Amino acid sequence: MAAAQKDDAVVSGAVKVGLAPMAGFTDMPFRILCGERGADFAVSEMISATALTRGDAKTADLAATDPREKPCALQIFGHDPATVAEAAAALAGSRPLAIEINMGCPVKKIVSSGDGSALMKDPDLAGKITEAASRAAHAAGLPLWVKIRAGWKKGEVTAPAFADALVSAGADRITVHGRTRDQMYAPSSDNGVIRAVKEKIGKRAEVFGNGDVDGPESAIRMIKETGCDGLLVGRAALGDPWIFGRIKAALAGEDTPPLPTKEERVSAAIRLLRDVCALYGEERGVRESRGRAARFIKGIKGSAAVRDRLNHAETEAEFKDILSRLI
Numbered sequence: 467m468a469a470a471q472k473d474d475a476v477v478s479g480a481v482k483v484g485l486a487p488m489a490g491f492t493d494m495p496f497r498i499l500c501g502e503r504g505a506d507f508a509v510s511e512m513i514s515a516t517a518l519t520r521g522d523a524k525t526a527d528l529a530a531t532d533p534r535e536k537p538c539a540l541q542i543f544g545h546d547p548a549t550v551a552e553a554a555a556a557l558a559g560s561r562p563l564a565i566e567i568n569m570g571c572p573v574k575k576i577v578s579s580g581d582g583s584a585l586m587k588d589p590d591l592a593g594k595i596t597e598a599a600s601r602a603a604h605a606a607g608l609p610l611w612v613k614i615r616a617g618w619k620k621g622e623v624t625a626p627a628f629a630d631a632l633v634s635a636g637a638d639r640i641t642v643h644g645r646t647r648d649q650m651y652a653p654s655s656d657n658g659v660i661r662a663v664k665e666k667i668g669k670r671a672e673v674f675g676n677g678d679v680d681g682p683e684s685a686i687r688m689i690k691e692t693g694c695d696g697l698l699v700g701r702a703a704l705g706d707p708w709i710f711g712r713i714k715a716a717l718a719g720e721d722t723p724p725l726p727t728k729e730e731r732v733s734a735a736i737r738l739l740r741d742v743c744a745l746y747g748e749e750r751g752v753r754e755s756r757g758r759a760a761r762f763i764k765g766i767k768g769s770a771a772v773r774d775r776l777n778h779a780e781t782e783a784e785f786k787d788i789l790s791r792l793i
């Protein structure tokens with residue numbers, strides 16, 4: 467890395483870098499891998515407040531954490547203040563790093579129920595949810611975080627005023643994904659929105675940036691352009707948990723470690739397979755591992771054919787054998 471970039475990076479050495487919440491991916495086995503490779507913390511997949519408070523066993527599984535993990539925040543989605551607060555109090559019992567409310571999910575099924583980013587259209591309700599949830603989290607000694615987007619509609623960036631209201635209602639951290647709901651995942655995330663939120667909030671709460679960080683350069687750029695207190699990495703970590711080590715080293719002004727070898731990538735995919743099968747049972751574990759393993763082996767010679775074979779593998783042993791033959 468160039469010397470000038472290193473100097474900038476040293477200034478940012480204390481910045482925290484976490485794994486972004488991703489439904490279907492950021493469960494305990496993947497969070498362990500990321501923590502071992504440099505992530506400071508992680509956020510769980512989103513957990514339905516309604517399902518949790520109704521006692522749904524599968525939903526409670528989403529809240530499982532493990533001592534081998536780095537600290538993990540548990541994320542809730544919902545739109546009824548009392549239900550979200552009840553879910554926050556229940557999750558606080560497992561002593562997470564924080565309780566986070568999802569006000570950023572753009573998926574139709576979620577927003578049509580008034581959850582996720584739909585709350586950005588209703589700042590009053592979002593404030594009431596934050597107030598109720600922060601009371602529950604604070605009573606248990608935990609911080610309350612909220613994850614938001616730039617706004618609901620392209621051209622209508624409401625995040626700064628929205629975040630300001632949430633902080634007044636008790637939020638201790640706001641994480642901003644720099645896209646509006648209708649932008650989903652394209653075009654690129656806007657660091658200007660994250661900066662505007664940080665300027666509005668100042669030191670009243672932490673502001674974390676999120677969106678399109680894919681390595682040391684984009685991480686340093688986000689910090690320099692926004693002044694954020696930390697950042698989250700999502701999609702770029704899915705087949706590459708080593709990204710956290712590279713980013714953390716660059717932020718500390720150290721030489722970045724080399725990219726993982728083929729052997730390291732395949733071994734990590736096999737380890738993930740084992741832990742996912744242990745958590746969910748073999749049938750679901752193998753099914754869940756197909757998309758995950760494909761990300762770890764992407765770009766390795768012969769990986770396309772291997773991916774096809776993995777899609778037909780039915781047992782953990784068969785899956786492992788197919789992966790092992792890549793090295």
Ligand SMILES: Cc1cc2nc3c(=O)[nH]c(=O)nc-3n(C[C@H](O)[C@H](O)[C@H](O)COP(=O)(O)O)c2cc1C
Pocket residue numbers: 486487488489490491510511512541568570571613643676677678679698699700701702
């Ligand atoms: C498959 C997938 C699942 C996601 N699930 C969640 C979720 O459960 N909660 C949430 O707040 N964001 C969720 N997100 C959004 C990410 O946390 C993140 O904001 C987004 O991917 C942008 O960051 P990135 O460019 O680093 O990926 C999800 C994203 C993806 C791709």
